[in-house]
Amino acid sequence: MSGGGLDLHRLVPPHVMAFEPDSVAPPDAVxxxxxxxxGLIRLHNNENPxxxxxxxxxxxxxxxxxxxxxxxxxxxxxxxxxxxDFLAIDADMVVAGNGANEVIxxxxxxxxxxxxxxxxxxxxFAVAEWVGRAAGVDVRLxxxxxxxxxxxxxxxxVDARTKLxxxxxxNNPTGTWWTHDRLDxxxxxxxxxxxxxxxxxxxxxVDEPGFPDTRxxxxxHPNLIVFRTFSKAWGLAGLRLGYLIASPExxxxxxxxxISYSVxxxxxxxxxxxxxEPQHLERTRAMVRDADRFLRRELARLELPVIGRxxxxxLVRLPMPDTTAHRHLARRGFLVRTMSPFRFxxxxxxxxxxxxxxxxxxGALEEVVRVR
Amino acid sequence: xxxxxEISLSLPxxxxxxxxxxxxxxxxxxxxxxxEAAASGLAQSLDEIFEFVATVRxxxxxxVTVADRRHRAEAEVRCDxxxxxxxxxxxxxxxxLNDEDALRxxxxxxxSRLVDRFSVGFDPLxxxxxxxxxxxxxxxxxxxxxxRPADPDIRSDGLVRVPSDGQMLRLASxxxxxxxxxxxxxxxxxxxxxxxxxxxxxxxxxxTDPGGGVQGAIAWVRTSPRLVTVFGPVMAAGRxxxxxxxTDHLLRLLARSDTLVVxxxRIAPGFPDTQxxxxxxxxxxxxxxxxxxxxxxxxxxxxxxxxxxxxxxxxRMSLPRxxxxxxxxxxxxxxxxxxGAEIDRxxxxxxLRPLIDGRDMAILLATHVDLCRRDGxxxxxxxxxxxxxxxARLGGAIRIAGFAxxxxxxxxxxxxxxxxxxxxx
Numbered sequence: 001m002s003g004g005g006l007d008l009h010r011l012v013p014p015h016v017m018a019f020e021p022d023s024v025a026p027p028d029a030v031x032x033x034x035x036x037x038x039g040l041i042r043l044h045n046n047e048n049p050x051x052x053x054x055x056x057x058x059x060x061x062x063x064x065x066x067x068x069x070x071x072x073x074x075x076x077x078x079x080x081x082x083x084x085d086f087l088a089i090d091a092d093m094v095v096a097g098n099g100a101n102e103v104i105x106x107x108x109x110x111x112x113x114x115x116x117x118x119x120x121x122x123x124x125f126a127v128a129e130w131v132g133r134a135a136g137v138d139v140r141l142x143x144x145x146x147x148x149x150x151x152x153x154x155x156x157x158v159d160a161r162t163k164l165x166x167x168x169x170x171n172n173p174t175g176t177w178w179t180h181d182r183l184d185x186x187x188x189x190x191x192x193x194x195x196x197x198x199x200x201x202x203x204x205x206v207d208e209p210g211f212p213d214t215r216x217x218x219x220x221h222p223n224l225i226v227f228r229t230f231s232k233a234w235g236l237a238g239l240r241l242g243y244l245i246a247s248p249e250x251x252x253x254x255x256x257x258x259i260s261y262s263v264x265x266x267x268x269x270x271x272x273x274x275x276x277e278p279q280h281l282e283r284t285r286a287m288v289r290d291a292d293r294f295l296r297r298e299l300a301r302l303e304l305p306v307i308g309r310x311x312x313x314x315l316v317r318l319p320m321p322d323t324t325a326h327r328h329l330a331r332r333g334f335l336v337r338t339m340s341p342f343r344f345x346x347x348x349x350x351x352x353x354x355x356x357x358x359x360x361x362x363g364a365l366e367e368v369v370r371v372r
Numbered sequence: 373x374x375x376x377x378e379i380s381l382s383l384p385x386x387x388x389x390x391x392x393x394x395x396x397x398x399x400x401x402x403x404x405x406x407x408e409a410a411a412s413g414l415a416q417s418l419d420e421i422f423e424f425v426a427t428v429r430x431x432x433x434x435x436v437t438v439a440d441r442r443h444r445a446e447a448e449v450r451c452d453x454x455x456x457x458x459x460x461x462x463x464x465x466x467x468x469l470n471d472e473d474a475l476r477x478x479x480x481x482x483x484s485r486l487v488d489r490f491s492v493g494f495d496p497l498x499x500x501x502x503x504x505x506x507x508x509x510x511x512x513x514x515x516x517x518x519x520r521p522a523d524p525d526i527r528s529d530g531l532v533r534v535p536s537d538g539q540m541l542r543l544a545s546x547x548x549x550x551x552x553x554x555x556x557x558x559x560x561x562x563x564x565x566x567x568x569x570x571x572x573x574x575x576x577x578x579x580t581d582p583g584g585g586v587q588g589a590i591a592w593v594r595t596s597p598r599l600v601t602v603f604g605p606v607m608a609a610g611r612x613x614x615x616x617x618x619t620d621h622l623l624r625l626l627a628r629s630d631t632l633v634v635x636x637x638r639i640a641p642g643f644p645d646t647q648x649x650x651x652x653x654x655x656x657x658x659x660x661x662x663x664x665x666x667x668x669x670x671x672x673x674x675x676x677x678x679x680x681x682x683x684x685x686x687x688r689m690s691l692p693r694x695x696x697x698x699x700x701x702x703x704x705x706x707x708x709x710x711x712g713a714e715i716d717r718x719x720x721x722x723x724l725r726p727l728i729d730g731r732d733m734a735i736l737l738a739t740h741v742d743l744c745r746r747d748g749x750x751x752x753x754x755x756x757x758x759x760x761x762x763x764a765r766l767g768g769a770i771r772i773a774g775f776a777x778x779x780x781x782x783x784x785x786x787x788x789x790x791x792x793x794x795x796x797x
Contacts, residue, residue, distance in 0.1 A: 020630045027666045034669035034692030126628065178584040310400035319646045323663035338666050346647060 015136035017116070020131065028335075037328045039372045044337040046172070046202075046313050048284055049353040052090040053277035054084045056236060057268040063266050072265035075255065076242065079263065082272035085241055087173065089215060092248040095255060095272075098262040100201060100229045100242025105131050107225060107244065109257040111195055112137045112165040120166040121149050123174070123343045137163075139205035147174040147307055151186045159220045169212065170202045173315045173349045175308040175340055180217070187220075187221040188299040188359060195250070197225045201242075202311040204233035205283050205288055214245060222247045230267075232312065233284050234274045239267040288312050291352035302369060312352045315339065322348050325368055332364035377440035379403060387433045394419040397447065401506070410506035414420065414438070416446055417486040418506055425451050442567035443489070446505040453500045454608035458492055458710050458728055474732070480693055490710055490750035492727055511559025513548060532621045535578045535586065540566035542586040543578055550606035550640040553657065558591065558603065559679070563592070577621050579607075579614045587611045590618050593634045595635070599784050600626060602623050602636040606784040612642035619644045626664055632783050634662040650778040653792055655751035659759045659779050669693065672758040672787050677767030678777070682758065682790070685780045693788075701761035704729035709736055721751040729762045741773050741794050752794035759787020 009017060015044040025031060032040045034162055051057070076096035079335070097103035105125050112118065114136035120128055122141035132139040138161070142153040149167050158165065170177040178186070203211060212227050225246040229329055231237035241263060244254070274280070299306050307315040318325050322338040325348055329336055338348035379400040383389050398415035418436060427432055438721035487504040495501050535543055547559035555666070558565045558574050568574035579588035590605040602622065605615040634646055638658040648660035669692035674682050680696060684695045688703065709730025714723045719790050722744050726733065744752045754775050756763040777793035782788045
């Protein structure tokens with residue numbers, strides 16, 4: 001690479017040169033034009049088709065011309081307080097960011113130097129893996145066991161240079177999760193040798209008993225960090241708002257590397273308003289239950305195996321490449337997520353939506369599978 | 373740390389130093405353990421290039437590195453060769469002894485014919501980079517050991533692994549046993565696949581039984597920065613059920629890498645059809661494709677000749693493409709173009725690729741086909757990259773030269789690659 005004779009490669013660290021950037025799709029309208037369809041129904045990003053709670057909508061509706069838009073609270077004071085009230089914890093235990101991804105990056109910057117390592121699973125949400133590699137951190141991937149994070153396998157890879165162990169609970173994309181007792185036992189065996197990072201982006205969708213009680217675990221394990229997001233059940237993905245919960249000591253360290261003002265004023269206000277309307281979660285869970293029941297039945301009829309337990313998505317194995325199915329479904333107006341990049345070849349992940357959408361989707365999927 | 377087995381020379385392009393280049397290259401290739409034919413072929417080829425550069429660009433910097441890649445000796449040349457002279461490198465260009473211009477460049481013309489592989493490229497700063505290589509001669513493979521009797525209880529879990537050097541020999545043996553048609557080059561000759569793996573030019577995975585016996589294998593090479601070509605999977609009798617898990621293993625390895633496209637051919641029974649898209653037939657073999665990422669859409673160039681075909685494929689494969697008119701691409705500046713040729717004489721196949729645009733491309737393509745036919749090649753293929761405007765403008769000339777379009781490889785290079793095959797006359 002050169003720019004006017006400048007050897008840019010010489011100036012870039014090797015781990016950055018070796019890093020493969022994420023491929024980003026064009027906006028839906030552009031993609032729809034390329035696929036020759038009037039629009040695309042988004043079943044690929046695990047968003048909430050019901051949108052945000054009414055209270056958050058009201059905040060968004062109030063943003064208009066004529067208002068001055070001053071700087072937001074620099075450390076997301078508004079939303080941190082709202083989260084603290086919602087979870088009945090102290091606001092000094094919360095760090096909010098421009099999406100949970102920003103907070104994940106901040107945790108990595110706080111604890112990891114080049115040559116340190118982080119341990120996570122091979123078939124899971126990849127942001128920790130990506131952020132780690134881009135920072136020159138050795139990323140150690142442990143295979144799932146029965147589509148679930150393997151506690152013994154993770155512990156076996158921990159050594160003196162391990163700074164983070166990252167667990168997705170429930171796991172995206174398999175939907176499996178560790179119970180309270182299993183996570184508690186894992187943290188006990190980890191014994192403070194590394195920070196345990198638990199991504200709970202999908203915890204709102206778990207409606208079975210036994211899911212970890214974050215508050216109780218934080219009280220017992222000072223090396224625990226839990227991530228949550230407003231992008232999934234709360235329906236605010238486009239505002240980019242996520243947060244971590246941890247001990248005040250960890251929060252104080254992470255805040256050293258957080259960029260002030262990264263969470264905009266609208267996101268803070270909308271996020272805080274959303275938490276005032278927990279009944280939105282009930283409506284969302286009901287929609288998810290209906291879609292889950294319908295999809296499982298229809299996919300069984302199509303003889304397509306599924307993997308999934310909790311979450312607003314289902315992993316479906318196809319008798320064809322997932323990338324092929326993605327194109328043919330897009331041509332029929334549906335976006336799904338290919339799972340080859342998650343190391344599940346021939347699988348797609350489908351986000352639950354309302355029943356009319358699910359019925360149309362099954363019709364399109366049946367065409368695609370049958371045509372082959 | 374073991375040092376790379378390579379020798380480099382940096383010297384001014386001066387005819388008086390030609391012997392130095394020749395003797396150094398010869399000594400290096402011989403020292404790497406290659407036979408006299410390889411040593412003298414590569415040395416003579418380098419000598420011809422050096423003398424030509426010394427004639428047309430006397431005194432300019434000439435850098436050559438001769439490397440031992442185990443299965444082949446490879447030379448990389450960086451020099452100040454004018455682009456207008458590169459067309460002489462065409463391996464199948466006719467030599468007209470009455471053409472003064474051709475005689476002036478005769479050495480350069482010969483240089484590409486003295487080696488097994490010759491490519492022309494440019495570094496990021498625009499300097500010419502020539503790569504030429506001679507293959508190591510391998511003894512014929514020994515009698516094939518029969519794979520062990522099938523054990524129906526064997527499972528892939530935990531048994532897919534990176535083969536040892538010894539298992540690489542059994543892997544090659546399995547390929548030779550299982551292939552129903554021509555055996556791919558890496559598996560011909562005893563030891564070539566193992567050497568290619570050591571050189572980093574081939575990767576492989578095997579399914580083994582508890583005793584370490586190779587019961588199934590898959591191998592792959594990186595054909596271009598974004599494309600991986602797969603060989604196999606090939607399975608021992610009764611092990612066909614392990615072909616899909618073995619392929620899954622490869623696809624997981626390639627996930628989150630810079631590989632976008634995997635291409636495979638059906639070379640043996642048990643090919644996992646559900647993990648690939650069938651593109652069609654090329655050189656008598658079924659070709660399959662697998663994208664590794666969601667296709668975000670792209671543009672592609674087409675002329676009147678290729679537009680209907682490309683649009684039909686886009687429709688059939690649901691490929692999101694904006695088709696641009698290649699007629700708007702500027703005409704070439706150079707009088708002479710250059711077409712690269714990858715030659716595999718054992719399968720009588722040659723693959724041509726347009727490298728440099730020139731006003732004589734139509735004649736050049738037709739001449740290539742004519743010469744390849746006269747030389748006994750049965751499969752004459754041509755690859756055009758439809759992410760490159762001037763490639764797409766050649767559709768009419770390509771048709772006239774006798775080619776018919778066969779398959780489209782999405783995202784295989786700058787853009788989608790259309791593979792053509794010269795039709796039998």
